[in-house]
Amino acid sequence: MRWTRKHLLTMRELDASEIVLLVDTAASLQEIATREIKKVPALRGKTIVNLFYEPSTRTRTSFEIAGKWLSADVINFSASGSSTTKGESFIDTAKNIAAMSPDVVIVRHSSAGAAELLARTLPCSIVNAGDGAHEHPTQALLDLLTIREKKAHFDGLHVAIVGDIAHSRVARSDIHGMRKLGVTVTVAGPPTLIPPFVQELGVKVSYRLEDAIRDVDVIMLLRLQHERMTNGLIPSLREYSRYWGLTLDKLAKHARPDVLIMHPGPVNRGIELAPEVADGPYSVILGQVAKGVAVRMGVLLLLAGSKADAP
Amino acid sequence: MAAPVPRFREKTQVLDEAALDRALTRIAHEILEKNGGASDLAFVGLRTRGVTLAQRLAAKIAQIDGATLPVGTLDITLYRDDLGLRGAPVIRGTDIPFSIKNKTVILVDDVLFTGRTVRAALDAIIDLGRPRAIQLAILIDRGHRELPIRPDYVGKNLPTSRRESVAVRLREHDGDDRVVIEEPEEA
Numbered sequence: 356m357r358w359t360r361k362h363l364l365t366m367r368e369l370d371a372s373e374i375v376l377l378v379d380t381a382a383s384l385q386e387i388a389t390r391e392i393k394k395v396p397a398l399r400g401k402t403i404v405n406l407f408y409e410p411s412t413r414t415r416t417s418f419e420i421a422g423k424w425l426s427a428d429v430i431n432f433s434a435s436g437s438s439t440t441k442g443e444s445f446i447d448t449a450k451n452i453a454a455m456s457p458d459v460v461i462v463r464h465s466s467a468g469a470a471e472l473l474a475r476t477l478p479c480s481i482v483n484a485g486d487g488a489h490e491h492p493t494q495a496l497l498d499l500l501t502i503r504e505k506k507a508h509f510d511g512l513h514v515a516i517v518g519d520i521a522h523s524r525v526a527r528s529d530i531h532g533m534r535k536l537g538v539t540v541t542v543a544g545p546p547t548l549i550p551p552f553v554q555e556l557g558v559k560v561s562y563r564l565e566d567a568i569r570d571v572d573v574i575m576l577l578r579l580q581h582e583r584m585t586n587g588l589i590p591s592l593r594e595y596s597r598y599w600g601l602t603l604d605k606l607a608k609h610a611r612p613d614v615l616i617m618h619p620g621p622v623n624r625g626i627e628l629a630p631e632v633a634d635g636p637y638s639v640i641l642g643q644v645a646k647g648v649a650v651r652m653g654v655l656l657l658l659a660g661s662k663a664d665a666p
Numbered sequence: 667m668a669a670p671v672p673r674f675r676e677k678t679q680v681l682d683e684a685a686l687d688r689a690l691t692r693i694a695h696e697i698l699e700k701n702g703g704a705s706d707l708a709f710v711g712l713r714t715r716g717v718t719l720a721q722r723l724a725a726k727i728a729q730i731d732g733a734t735l736p737v738g739t740l741d742i743t744l745y746r747d748d749l750g751l752r753g754a755p756v757i758r759g760t761d762i763p764f765s766i767k768n769k770t771v772i773l774v775d776d777v778l779f780t781g782r783t784v785r786a787a788l789d790a791i792i793d794l795g796r797p798r799a800i801q802l803a804i805l806i807d808r809g810h811r812e813l814p815i816r817p818d819y820v821g822k823n824l825p826t827s828r829r830e831s832v833a834v835r836l837r838e839h840d841g842d843d844r845v846v847i848e849e850p851e852e853a
Contacts, residue, residue: 358754383759397744661754
């Protein structure tokens with residue numbers, strides 16, 4: 356199996372063998388993080404641009420580290436402190452950056468489809484690092500790598516994704532990736548935060564945390580985005596945390612003893628996740644972050660390490 | 667997409683099972699002789715068949731000398747000078763679970779041809795630490811070097827033409843032990 360795509364835009368467009376290839380490549384590259392000299396020459400002379408229109412800690416930093424460990428030159432562009440504040444449009448900024456001949460542009464934007472738009476406009480490879488509430492494929496890949504390392508396989512696994520499903524690009528990418536690998540997915544949250552017709556993605560729906568976490572192998576919590584409260588989607592943070600916050604008590608009563616707790620970050624401690632759970636023995640949250648670098652190395656290597664002419 | 671891969675057919679058998687085994691036995695003795703014993707030696711095999719050959723050499727040295735030498739696995743994909751010319755890379759991972767610092771590393775591969783793989787392997791090893799020395803053990807040296815690289819231990823020197831291909835078949839991967847020269851099938 357060889358990689359033939361020019362871009363990584365969504366999990367939805369990938370087939371199972373492509374997802375497994377990405378996860379395998381990332382798994383092989385993890386070893387570089389344990390070296391004394393964390394650098395290999397694979398992408399020497401390649402230029403990678405981080406084009407971020409939304410704040411990000413983990414994703415931007417891990418793409419930057421991934422590029423640097425592969426010896427590429429990585430340039431960070433963030434919307435604040437750039438010509439964007441002078442009124443330059445997204446597409447104009449992107450075209451100007453493309454004029455400097457980068458090999459890969461990694462883009463995060465608040466609008467769904469931003470990465471797809473760049474892929475149609477620019478000559479270089481595009482990686483979607485999050486577009487609105489649409490997709491965030493590298494997060495799904497690192498979640499899959501984390502799960503496979505802990506559970507050894509995907510067959511017959513059951514994952515509960517809990518929280519604000521409606522506004523979560525992570526949930527959407529995770530659902531596509533997991534379903535293709537044969538993982539059963541239950542989404543759970545207050546009805547206002549579960550999108551209509553979500554069953555069409557092949558998932559089960561639950562409106563009670565206690566039911567959703569029973570007998571699952573993995574509980575993936577999503578960040579509650581505070582701005583949802585002012586939009587009237589939840590009555591109060593306190594109520595949300597009482598019904599949907601995962602505590603040690605609920606975990607002990609309802610979940611399996613070998614369950615994994617995952618969270619894409621940033622964590623709202625005490626809201627969706629009690630601190631004792633976030634830092635507890637079930638949690639693999641920091642492991643997810645470490646895997647993020649390996650996954651992004653794998654993506655950059657497959658995209659920039661080949662001169663694929665494929666669309 | 668990739669260019670069509672030419673099909674090869676077997677032309678001559680060069681080594682049978684017994685001859686392959688004898689060549690490895692001789693190389694194991696030469697390694698011990700050249701290094702005055704087995705102390706501070708370590709094997710690093712190049713994926714995939716170099717690793718198998720390294721394991722066999724380590725087993726032979728254990729028989730002769732009693733020493734258990736570590737065997738590591740090296741994937742040189744990230745160090746290739748033709749990365750990007752051959753389609754997307756396939757990474758299978760490096761696994762060297764011991765320190766190579768101040769060790770004499772015996773690098774093992776099945777066939778030595780242009781020398782470019784060995785060049786990449788030398789860079790990859792040195793990125794993992796500073797060995798005291800690196801030596802090169804090769805089952806088949808088929809000539810046509812493009813870089814100034816020379817093996818320390820050779821199973822068999824085999825003059826070939828560039829259009830031919832040398833296939834080292836090993837029990838663990840291919841079901842039998844032998845070395846054959848292959849030539850492209852006429853279209």
